[in-house]
Amino acid sequence: MARARRLLPIYGLLLPGMVLYGLWAAYPLISSFILSFSEWNLTKPTVFIGLDNYTRALSDALFWRSLSSTLGYTIVTVAGQLILGLGAALLLNQRIPGRSLLRLIYYLPVITSWVIVSLVFLFIYNGQAGALNWLLKDVLHLIPKNIAWLAEPSTALWAIAILGIWKGIGWTMVVFLAGLQSVPRELYEAAAMDGAGAWARFRYVTIPFLRATSTFLIVVLTIGGFNAFISIFVMSSSATGTIGGPLNSTDVALTYMWKQAFTQIDLGYGAALSFLLAAAIVVVSIVELRLARRQETA
Amino acid sequence: MGHRLGPAWMRWVALGIAVALAILMLAPFALMVSTAFKPHAYVLEIPPKLIPDPLTLDNFVEAWTSNNFGRYFLNSMIVTIASTIISVTLSAMLGFVFARYEFPGRRLLFGALLFTLMVPGLVLLIPQFVLARNLGLLNSLWGLVIVYAVLNLGLNTFLLRGFFAAMPSEIFDAASVDGAGPWRIFRSVAIPLAGPGVATVTIFSFLAAWDEFTWAIVTISDKDLYTLPVAIRLFQRANGTEWGLVFAASLIAMIPVLILFVTLQRYIVSGTFQGAMKG
Numbered sequence: 001m002a003r004a005r006r007l008l009p010i011y012g013l014l015l016p017g018m019v020l021y022g023l024w025a026a027y028p029l030i031s032s033f034i035l036s037f038s039e040w041n042l043t044k045p046t047v048f049i050g051l052d053n054y055t056r057a058l059s060d061a062l063f064w065r066s067l068s069s070t071l072g073y074t075i076v077t078v079a080g081q082l083i084l085g086l087g088a089a090l091l092l093n094q095r096i097p098g099r100s101l102l103r104l105i106y107y108l109p110v111i112t113s114w115v116i117v118s119l120v121f122l123f124i125y126n127g128q129a130g131a132l133n134w135l136l137k138d139v140l141h142l143i144p145k146n147i148a149w150l151a152e153p154s155t156a157l158w159a160i161a162i163l164g165i166w167k168g169i170g171w172t173m174v175v176f177l178a179g180l181q182s183v184p185r186e187l188y189e190a191a192a193m194d195g196a197g198a199w200a201r202f203r204y205v206t207i208p209f210l211r212a213t214s215t216f217l218i219v220v221l222t223i224g225g226f227n228a229f230i231s232i233f234v235m236s237s238s239a240t241g242t243i244g245g246p247l248n249s250t251d252v253a254l255t256y257m258w259k260q261a262f263t264q265i266d267l268g269y270g271a272a273l274s275f276l277l278a279a280a281i282v283v284v285s286i287v288e289l290r291l292a293r294r295q296e297t298a
Numbered sequence: 299m300g301h302r303l304g305p306a307w308m309r310w311v312a313l314g315i316a317v318a319l320a321i322l323m324l325a326p327f328a329l330m331v332s333t334a335f336k337p338h339a340y341v342l343e344i345p346p347k348l349i350p351d352p353l354t355l356d357n358f359v360e361a362w363t364s365n366n367f368g369r370y371f372l373n374s375m376i377v378t379i380a381s382t383i384i385s386v387t388l389s390a391m392l393g394f395v396f397a398r399y400e401f402p403g404r405r406l407l408f409g410a411l412l413f414t415l416m417v418p419g420l421v422l423l424i425p426q427f428v429l430a431r432n433l434g435l436l437n438s439l440w441g442l443v444i445v446y447a448v449l450n451l452g453l454n455t456f457l458l459r460g461f462f463a464a465m466p467s468e469i470f471d472a473a474s475v476d477g478a479g480p481w482r483i484f485r486s487v488a489i490p491l492a493g494p495g496v497a498t499v500t501i502f503s504f505l506a507a508w509d510e511f512t513w514a515i516v517t518i519s520d521k522d523l524y525t526l527p528v529a530i531r532l533f534q535r536a537n538g539t540e541w542g543l544v545f546a547a548s549l550i551a552m553i554p555v556l557i558l559f560v561t562l563q564r565y566i567v568s569g570t571f572q573g574a575m576k577g
Binding site for chain 2: 007009010012013016020023024027028029032084087092094095096098104106111112114115116117119120121122123128129130134139169170198226227229233234237254258261262267274277282
């Protein structure tokens, strides 16, 4: 009785949040998993079809293509954000004037909505009079004629990846800065006294201390890369008229899933694709953590 | 504080690179701002002019008055504020209980909450859409409020649990000895001490709801119920070349975010640190 009286207010505090969570996160997740084994399209009665959605996905060439595009996009954006984010963090870790203003500037894209930055880059990549064409053709003379960056199958996904890198540098930088501030200053002083130059101190003091931070960033940024959606959705449909265009060259896992679920209204197949993607993310994260651990012990 | 990495000239090189990077980061914003102040005919001029000539405020006036953006701004405000209040309140209650009390089911419930942090958002999109449809929450601002509140619940609970767990036990013990129950301790001891934590999750929830696009575009088709990201996007789709108007509307949408960012910057950074710690 006393125990119940003790526990009652505790569960009372939990109740509203857990009910909301249960109804809008746990229940949808479980029901979606069950329905990924069904033909489910809101108009006809739902029919259980076993593993059909999953086997269909495995032999769906466009799905595989979207997965490989996702992987390419992820590798490019993770590498770009890591290198530039680390560079920015190292710069701002120096005693240079205007550091807090610079940090604010680098962080500005992080807090700007995906829709807005996608529209800005759509404008920059404009095939006729966009700022990028002007810069590369009229100012730097690097290209002979204007390029429709988002309408060319060979350039579209790269152009979108550059937006992804630009938007994520600031966040990566802030996390690296936190890691850099954990390096004891005495270590730098000791290394300098032993005659280590700037590069040697970076290589043998800074880098080892940033290992855990880098692992964290690689895992989180990879998950972000796999979840790329809004920029591709907005830019490809505005530039080419089709989501994932031109010629499916910017179709990533989520745009493909979106089209199956909300354009074809094939919700069961869309759900199966979403769970395959989730599984892929888990596998990739585990591989990354394993590799990082091996690096540490090696 | 930063450390010195070599002679003074190196610092000037570092400053030079840092400024060059800053220009790259700012260039898209500069283009957006200057375009928003240009008359329509000058939007795609070659070479692009940074300082508009002639300069006009027409885009802002037109975006605000003739395209219903006032309404969309209000919709975004209502949805963002309501979902932020719900999310922060409920996750503070959850975080407090998970941090300070032992009870049956604690590990299971907390684990379940954390699990959704790992599920990609779009996995939930399809079943949430069906649920919203069955509950009559399509084309409703309430549908947005509820889903945005849930969107941040896991992460907010995780961050706030950290704040509550770091508080010294003595103050809670003293309150318990005085006969205060969990609700009173929560309201009069824990919350007043949790200011920075609450500020951090409030900012994150606000930003996430204010910028959310995917759920809004799936569930809202009634023009009067658009939020700003949806309105801006569809506006661009309908008036592809009116970039001045599109960017004027975008800048209006960015104002609350910028105000929040400039005034509460330190909480955003400390929140990112918290995020880094979870790794």
